[in-house]
Amino acid sequence: MSKILVIGAGNAGRPAALLLHYLGNEVLVSEIKKFEELPPKAKKKIKKMKKMGIKFEFGHHNPKSLDWAEKVFISPSIPTNSEIVKIVKKSGLEIITPEEIGKILGKFINMPMVGVAGTDGKTTTTNMIYYLLKDKYSTLVFSSLQDSLVIEGLAEIVVNQDYKDKEFAVFELPHGTIRMVKGLELSVGVLTNLTPDHLDEFDGYWDYVKRNFLVKDLVHKNGLLVFNSDDPIIYKLKNSVNKEIVFYGLGKPQKIKYKSKVYSFDGKKPKPDVTAKDIVLEGLDGSKFKAVVNEIPTVICENCGELLCKCGEFKRRYVGPFEKNIKLQIPGIVNIENSLATITVGLALGLKMKYIKEKLENFKGIKGRFEKIGEIDGVKIYMDAAHNPESMEKVIGNLDVKGRLIISLDNPDTLTTRDKFRIGRILSKKADILICSAKNETTGEIDWNAAEEVARGAKECKTIITSNVRDSILKAIELSKKGDLILHIGPGVVNAYDNVKGDILDAIKK
Template identity: 25%
Template sequence: MAEHTQKIHFIGIGGIGMSAIAGICVSNGDKVSGSDLRLSNLTQQLAKSGALIHEGHDASNIAKDTDIVVKSTCIRNDNPEIIQAVKLGINVVSRGQMLRSIIDKASFSVGITGTHGKTTTTGLISHVLAYCEKDPTVLIGGEVDSFNGNFKLGHSGMVVAEIDESDGYFRNIKVCSGIVTNIEREHIENYGSMDNLVEAYKEFVNRIDECGFCVYNGEDKILDGIIKKSLCKSISFGIDKKFDICAHNYTYAKNIEFDLEAYGSVLGRVKSSLIGRYNLMNILAVVAVGLEIKLDFVQIAEGIASFKGVKRRFDTVGEFDGIKIIEDYAHHPTEINAVITAAKNYSLGRVVSVFQPHRYSRTKDLMKELTNCFYSADILILTDIYSADEEKKKDINARSIYETLDKTRFEQALFLEKEDIPELISGIVKKDDIILVLGAGDIKDISLEIVREIRNSRID
């Protein structure tokens, strides 16, 4: 992919999307530097690959000979590094613009967007393409076991990218082919209204190459209305024979298995170690793309069967005395309900859900939905909001969710400080229970501590 070496600085390099782009640039031979308020495993991996990583933001981090500065969505214009870059006359671009520049150079691109399921779908299609020896370049919003990270530099000219819709820039990205998993109310703080959000999806779909195709969730009525007005070929998927790609004779409680039907013909059985209806839908989207680009169905099915998943997507991080501790990134009410339901079907015991709300703006906008999405759990533990660098708002807090809950529908419902959860939870779980640690923030930091507390309490 390399054209010529550039010196690129990333402000907010530790973000999952930013670090993927930075990783591609490092792998491509560019000289990469970056800064972030919090260092992480992702920044450590970039440093090992040759990137210069700074902890904290400072004007001195911007070298005079920098060609491009890439800023994360959360970086404001009064950031000292932005001010310095402008002073030096360096071109400052957004994360979305940088992603677009990578996609624009591809000979063939697949862009995956939607409210839910983007990361797993991107990870799975990337894995299947690699299994079929297509060697794609991949940028993804999660860490995939298949290539031990959130990016992979391929050499085929094909690019597969998860395209984040949160800041609205995705409407400016043109791909050869697209997957739209679903559309729900989300990121309204950036869009202003649901109508504006839907309009942005329309623009994304309408920018797909007319010679390409869009794979979409046919069960989503909003999305169905958008796709019918698009210029490119459209391919619907869903768990019903009325869709182009569909599943029947299916199960998804302990694992996924189904007969795949394409355009009225049954092609064969598909099996996966993933669970849940939502993952069955993700798999259907991947099969649709694979068939459209003329991959062999048997190879597609083999690739799906060998996929081990994405970190923090129903990811088992520990098990002791029959108790499983599972992390999931779910933070939207629909995702939360889907994951708890899947866990309930999967578990031999109870489901203990631990949830940390993500962002004040999201919590305010989805407060009603958040109070109604946990009722499949046996025990619920809530903790306070992870701000994600938003300014704290005194009138919005997680206790409002807790106080509105019908607590009689749970065996127990508790509100705790995050650091108090591991010790308490070790005293209430039983053999065969599943503990779900849910949220997009730093709630993941207590997962291994929960494992340790459970192990220690039972050894003692």
């Protein structure tokens, strides 16, 4: 047993402390913020950890704690030029790295794994893949659907021993988690897209891109990477990867705008290995398309037939080509993209195309992703977790609404500040009425400036500002007519799912 000091009680420090304590170490967590300044979820987690025997100090980093400690873990979000990091390095104490935390996870979660990284589509794709696997294998799943703090959830899986008797694992890999799981070895790593988000946590867009692109380093030497071919950043970086890649996509080159720069394919056309043709969008009733699959590699060994090669002479099996008509129950072009990623992963893991089609056609979606909350006087009310400009544009871009589209938006900021003017501009192009809540559902703070910034961008439609989601939905219902659609979107659907859904249901009941 060692005495370990964990610097930082954030989304990396807490799970590290949890795992290190589980291994029998005495753990003290040092956090520079006062306890009262932390987000509600963090405070709730810390209270539980204290009951387990993990100690905390708040409001400062006490140098005397280094005299007590034998080892130190420094949360990767703490600047390398900060005073506490300098003191730790001078102390000569052994430093535990994020990679070592990943190896601890890998030691316990020792099974075939799929990891899904990227900006948008991670949660739905993760849970689609889980839906494919759960009837074939006893499968462990973790995504922001289960808990918005994925790395903390993975640590809790180990501590609670939920990994036992499991044969397969599927994880969402947000940018904060991916640097903490370097010790894991994935059979398949998925990268959905790389649009700008969470940039106040990074030294620019390319720093964010590099973080998410770390998924390539998590894949086993016999594994596969599954990349979205329509993303110009992924296309630009593909030649830097020394692992086998299968591309999926619609074959439609996307553009990414960041500040004054536009990233594009420069006239080139993406060539996906797995794509969709003859697409028919059926509004809220879903879509249908023909899945077209070229011959693609799998992670199955041709010699021994095993997913994790047992013979020591790995020879990659190939499958395809295939064509299969598929009808999805979940709406939107974005879910066709998610299903193409899922098809690719399913085939790579050795599942049959007929089985994949059957499962996708029975998949009814997940909570918080175009989830129907209710209907009142012929007005349908949905909510979706779209939270940045690109994801919002995809969600509303192909909506076919008989009446008017009334969008309710919770404050787009979380602990991350987003481009609210651009969000307002995008939403106003499709919405007939836009209602903006000033409440930051992550911090609980009312930020009228945030709502006003959205309204300034929303010049093409009527805009109303409220103090919370409940008032927004009440106003939306008041203004609605039979045949209209009320759609609530924003990061609160993930970070405060129960609160946001509760507000919507309260408004409907009233």
